[in-house]
Amino acid sequence: MSELEDLYREVILDHNKNPRNFAELDDADRTIEGVNPLCGDKLTLYVKLDGDRIADIGFKGTGCAISVASSSMMTERVKGATIDEGLQLFDTVHRMLAESELDETALMELGKLAALSGVREYPSRVKCASLAWHALKTALNDSTESVSTE
Ligand code: FES
Secondary structure: OOHHHHHHHHHHHHHHHOOOOOOOOOOOOEEEEEEEOOOOEEEEEEEEEEOOEEEEEEEEEEOOHHHHHHHHHHHHHHOOOEHHHHHHHHHHHHHHHHOOOOOHHHHHHHHHHHHHHHHHHOHHHHHHHHHHHHHHHHHHOOOOOOEEOO
């Protein structure tokens, strides 16, 4: 295993063990339910907005290590970001999970989130990593629809 893969693995293990923002928000403006029907795992995403900014964000649910780590990393990254920045990041993460190569600009934008890039080698895991991001996109688009990875 390369040093970079080692580092990526560490990041994912850390976020799975100590998920950031693992909390329900009582005063959330948007609450989105997500499910991965393949395994039955569930996620609820809470977003509190202040104008066009994500003032606070939290999640609850059950999922595998990739799912929890991805949710945790997503919330850590977008807290304080604008709605547009969150949607832009969704697009880049989606490209990272769906395409093989990303350009330098996209990699710079991803930063630590690039730790999730190894997941694309395992198609069933892509859904685990995507769930929280689809929930984010739905929340930021002001939709109340629930999200499914199918
Ligand atoms: Fe269920 Fe990954 S196996 S979310």
